[in-house]
Amino acid sequence: MYSEKVMDHFMNPRNVGDIPDASGVGEVGNVSCGDIMKIYLLIDDKEVITDIKFKTFGCGSAIASSSIATVMVKGRTVKEALKLTNQEVLEALGGLPAVKIHCSVLAEQALKAAVLDYANKTGKVFEELEGFDPGDDGHHDHDLVQLEF
Amino acid sequence: MYSEKVMDHFMNPRNVGDIPDASGVGEVGNVSCGDIMKIYLLIDDKEVITDIKFKTFGCGSAIASSSIATVMVKGRTVKEALKLTNQEVLEALGGLPAVKIHCSVLAEQALKAAVLDYANKTGKVFEELEGFDPGDDGHHDHDLVQLEF
Amino acid sequence: MKKVYLDYSATTPVKPEVVEAMLPYFTEYYGNASSIYEVGREAKAAMNVAREEVARLIGAKPSEIFFTAGGTESDNWALKSIAQDLKAKGRGNHLITTKIEHHAILHTCEALEKQGFEVTYLEVDHQGMISLEALEEAIRPETILITVMYVNNEIGTMQPVKAIGEIARARGVLFHTDAVQALGNVAIDVDHDRIDLLSMSAHKIYGPKGIGALYVRQGTRITPFIHGGAQENKRRAGTENIPAIVGFGEAARLAGLHLQAHIEKLTALREKLKDGILSAVPEVVYNGHPTERHPGNVNLCFKYVEGEAMILLLDHLGIAASSGSACTSGSLDPSHVLMAIGLSHEYTNGSLRLSVGDFTSEEDVDYVLEKLPAVILRLREMSPLYEAVQGGRA
Amino acid sequence: MKKVYLDYSATTPVKPEVVEAMLPYFTEYYGNASSIYEVGREAKAAMNVAREEVARLIGAKPSEIFFTAGGTESDNWALKSIAQDLKAKGRGNHLITTKIEHHAILHTCEALEKQGFEVTYLEVDHQGMISLEALEEAIRPETILITVMYVNNEIGTMQPVKAIGEIARARGVLFHTDAVQALGNVAIDVDHDRIDLLSMSAHKIYGPKGIGALYVRQGTRITPFIHGGAQENKRRAGTENIPAIVGFGEAARLAGLHLQAHIEKLTALREKLKDGILSAVPEVVYNGHPTERHPGNVNLCFKYVEGEAMILLLDHLGIAASSGSACTSGSLDPSHVLMAIGLSHEYTNGSLRLSVGDFTSEEDVDYVLEKLPAVILRLREMSPLYEAVQGGRA
Ligand SMILES: Cc1ncc(COP(=O)(O)O)c(C=O)c1O
Ligand SMILES: Cc1ncc(COP(=O)(O)O)c(C=O)c1O
Numbered sequence A, B: 001m002y003s004e005k006v007m008d009h010f011m012n013p014r015n016v017g018d019i020p021d022a023s024g025v026g027e028v029g030n031v032s033c034g035d036i037m038k039i040y041l042l043i044d045d046k047e048v049i050t051d052i053k054f055k056t057f058g059c060g061s062a063i064a065s066s067s068i069a070t071v072m073v074k075g076r077t078v079k080e081a082l083k084l085t086n087q088e089v090l091e092a093l094g095g096l097p098a099v100k101i102h103c104s105v106l107a108e109q110a111l112k113a114a115v116l117d118y119a120n121k122t123g124k125v126f127e128e129l130e131g132f133d134p135g136d137d138g139h140h141d142h143d144l145v146q147l148e149f
Numbered sequence C, D: 001m002k003k004v005y006l007d008y009s010a011t012t013p014v015k016p017e018v019v020e021a022m023l024p025y026f027t028e029y030y031g032n033a034s035s036i037y038e039v040g041r042e043a044k045a046a047m048n049v050a051r052e053e054v055a056r057l058i059g060a061k062p063s064e065i066f067f068t069a070g071g072t073e074s075d076n077w078a079l080k081s082i083a084q085d086l087k088a089k090g091r092g093n094h095l096i097t098t099k100i101e102h103h104a105i106l107h108t109c110e111a112l113e114k115q116g117f118e119v120t121y122l123e124v125d126h127q128g129m130i131s132l133e134a135l136e137e138a139i140r141p142e143t144i145l146i147t148v149m150y151v152n153n154e155i156g157t158m159q160p161v162k163a164i165g166e167i168a169r170a171r172g173v174l175f176h177t178d179a180v181q182a183l184g185n186v187a188i189d190v191d192h193d194r195i196d197l198l199s200m201s202a203h204k205i206y207g208p209k210g211i212g213a214l215y216v217r218q219g220t221r222i223t224p225f226i227h228g229g230a231q232e233n234k235r236r237a238g239t240e241n242i243p244a245i246v247g248f249g250e251a252a253r254l255a256g257l258h259l260q261a262h263i264e265k266l267t268a269l270r271e272k273l274k275d276g277i278l279s280a281v282p283e284v285v286y287n288g289h290p291t292e293r294h295p296g297n298v299n300l301c302f303k304y305v306e307g308e309a310m311i312l313l314l315d316h317l318g319i320a321a322s323s324g325s326a327c328t329s330g331s332l333d334p335s336h337v338l339m340a341i342g343l344s345h346e347y348t349n350g351s352l353r354l355s356v357g358d359f360t361s362e363e364d365v366d367y368v369l370e371k372l373p374a375v376i377l378r379l380r381e382m383s384p385l386y387e388a389v390q391g392g393r394a
Helices: A004-011 A060-073 A086-093 A098-122 B004-011 B060-073 B086-092 B098-122 C016-022 C038-057 C071-088 C103-114 C132-138 C161-170 C242-257 C259-280 C307-316 C336-340 C362-381 C384-393 D016-022 D038-057 D071-088 D103-114 D132-138 D161-170 D242-257 D259-280 D307-316 D336-340 D362-381 D384-393
Strands: A024-030 A035-043 A049-057 B024-030 B035-043 B049-057 C065-068 C094-098 C118-122 C143-147 C174-178 C197-201 C212-216 C284-286 C297-302 C351-355 D065-068 D094-098 D118-122 D143-147 D174-178 D197-201 D212-216 D284-286 D297-302 D351-355
Touching: A004 A060, A004 A086, A004 C307, A024 A098, A035 A060, A035 A098, A035 C384, A049 A060, A049 C384, A060 A086, A060 A098, A060 C307, A086 A098, B004 B060, B004 D307, B024 B098, B035 B060, B035 B098, B035 D384, B049 B060, B049 D384, B060 B086, B060 B098, B060 D307, B086 B098, C016 C242, C038 C065, C038 C242, C065 C071, C071 C103, C071 C143, C071 C174, C071 C197, C071 C212, C094 C103, C103 C118, C118 C132, C132 C161, C143 C161, C161 C174, C242 C259, C259 C284, C259 C297, C259 C362, C307 C351, C307 C362, D016 D242, D038 D065, D038 D242, D065 D071, D071 D103, D071 D143, D071 D174, D071 D197, D071 D212, D094 D103, D103 D118, D118 D132, D132 D161, D143 D161, D161 D174, D242 D259, D259 D284, D259 D297, D259 D362, D307 D351, D307 D362
Parallel strands: C094 C118, C094 C143, C143 C174, C174 C197, D094 D118, D094 D143, D143 D174, D174 D197
Antiparallel strands: A024 A035, A035 A049, B024 B035, B035 B049, C065 C212, C197 C212, C284 C297, C297 C351, D065 D212, D197 D212, D284 D297, D297 D351
């Protein structure tokens, strides 16, 4: 079902945890959807993400998506990090089952939500965040599969 | 499917053949029904069936029914023989599948038809034959099973 | 690595004796059972023995057993054929079922609704029990069929089948029950329980997949659902699946033979498993009825963790289990059964079903008790929800 | 005693390689294929391989193959779901089929007629061929489905499937074919043959009973016939019958691998058998088409003898064969196929089908050629019909 890459990041998630004095914190998803992702950013003066942590409530692909997304943006500048798309997360994971694509969307959104928090706190403006709505978690992608036994 | 008795009388039918100078010959059934039974009787002055032969076109139970019926009436008087019912044929055979019951009816009918021929030839009257119609071969008993593979 | 299969309610391994019984019918007595020659007659004789065994397990007559391709087909057949036939005869267009049926029943009911039938879906209480009063009230003059599952596949709750059967009979309505999870796990007697139609499946009782049966009480008219040849007394067409039928027969024979011991063994393992988890892990609910339940079913909801993640971590430890969480099913919604017993998303997300069976050992249960708490803790420590609560508590 | 099985068209023994392939899935990889843990994933992976093999055998894509419980279910599904769906959409209520279809098609058509559908049953000529002109003429604006069997199960005649497919496509009508007898005996290519839906069954190609498939061309909408779980891409509910699916896959693989050799071997045996009988026994007709036929099918009608009696005597000699006579079927009427090709009762009563297969040897054919003439003669000598002719001749 899952690629080796997904299983690796699920079994050994990188950057799990929190950052007490984070520069920005973002949380997306909700309990009724079954996944919630929270990302903590530590950003230095040059707008480089020097540290990143996550906590995720959700399925294997949600945890793996969070993990790989943190690895992909750690050390990048905020502007570079904001270019991260769910497509890149998907590719880095070696793909996800169709019904799990929204998990990669969630990772992209969680990151953006954390940057938005940073922007709000610092008064900075990132044009990449224009039109971004942290409430839109891509769950409409869900397919209506029903398995039962 | 068939009892041992049926298989015995089918595999080793008794009294197969014809009697050239028969006292009476009866034939019942028709091609469209899939079975035809012909019985030949040799009857002496005392109205005893001294010889009986049959020819049957039909399935295993038709052949077995003919065979056992000939055995059952050989040596009996005509009057006794006319008492033979399909029920007795069935019992003697150890039963037949529901869809094959008509074969036992046919044996009873063939015997009666042969006696009728004898009666017609000799001018004798047997009250047991009253109402007997050699055209009525009991095929309406057929069940509508359809097997196919 | 140790392997512990705890998903017997999903499907069971086939018992070696059952495979043994089936084998000759693949290559030796392979004949078509409708044929009159030897290899066909042998197949037919074996089928008749199997029919007797299946009948015996539920207290029925062999002539009341019709083999199908499984529980789903049996459910579809019973509901669609009875409903369409009685509607055509002007007897009515109303069916009664429950909100916690298997999809084989629910989706069939939905298909019937599209054809103009009306269906009442009875509520269940938080233990998964229907209310007999609600059932009585739901019956209308145009009610033609009541279908209530014997034992639920997720939470294990067993319905008061005999009482339902008595109500149905008193009101002149046919009673069908999906007994796929009950068969071989509960003493079933169709006469005692007043059942008119009953669905079964072999792969839940250590028999092969792809074979099941529908019990139809003598005198209950049922039209075919699958048309064709005259097999199964002209009720269910298709070349008889002899090896699978023989396997079902053998599995039914074994199930009947060991029923009491099986129930006792499973109940003991279930209680040990449940008690062990409840005492080792906080913030978890045990679903279903405490006593009126499948002997091998443990259904739990853990707060702050998601079901699929649990299943994957358990799988990594060699433990096979299942979950009714939305993510596991791949759908937007968690199990309709968990919703019907009134659980909120907080709980349904963390759903875990562990079902023990004949090959489960005490050691297997010990192994799970050793490993599961750490799995839950690991996921909780990764969960922002748990963090929030811990934070609140700190 | 020597045993000669000549009823491969009824069912085949399962090849040892196929049983071998199936075995691990009963006791080892027994998992539910819808599960995400290991024993389930292994089952699912094996199912995907099987789906590819079955697809390859008919030139389809794996996603176009839906596993069912056999040819009968596939036929019922295709006809009922397509017909009801297109009627509901206002596309029409007329189906076209032939008089020589298997009962899985004919009885399904009759069931549809009771629901208000109209069905045209095309005539066939004395070799069992439909007329393409008659087909063209039968198509109406409200025609929604043409279903014509690929190869007939009794007389072996193969229809001009590609030409039928072209007509159907030109006229915008869906084309379904019952290919249960054709599969593995004829090179099938659903694209070349312009087939939209195609029914298959594993037990006719040395696979297990109780498993089949329906091919549905991509883009052709089909609603489920059996409702329930989301198996088979939500098209066919019921726990996946993994061992049988694996067996079907392996049987399909072997069939594809050896197709040419299989056809050549069977054709040679068939010709030898047919020629030998025709030269040894007088007053017999060979039915079906001389060349456009199933490679292993010999269908004969002997005058003056009845089919069931033949079958029983042959069985006693260890030879398994079948007959389309009224007495064998247990019905009032002989085979509808024999009647459709215009045979009178004189002939249909003496119907005999001998079908050779992969395990048939030259010696088997020699044995039949040695024994069969005496069986016919023995029954003829017992027959009053034969007596009458002999008398007339003397
Ligand atoms: C309660 C219940 N009904 C029906 C079914 C369907 O049975 P099958 O998988 O044999 O079609 C199942 C299991 O899958 C079940 O648990
Ligand atoms: C032409 C044809 N169609 C359909 C079927 C039915 O297939 P099954 O026995 O797999 O249901 C058969 C054989 O029984 C057949 O020969």
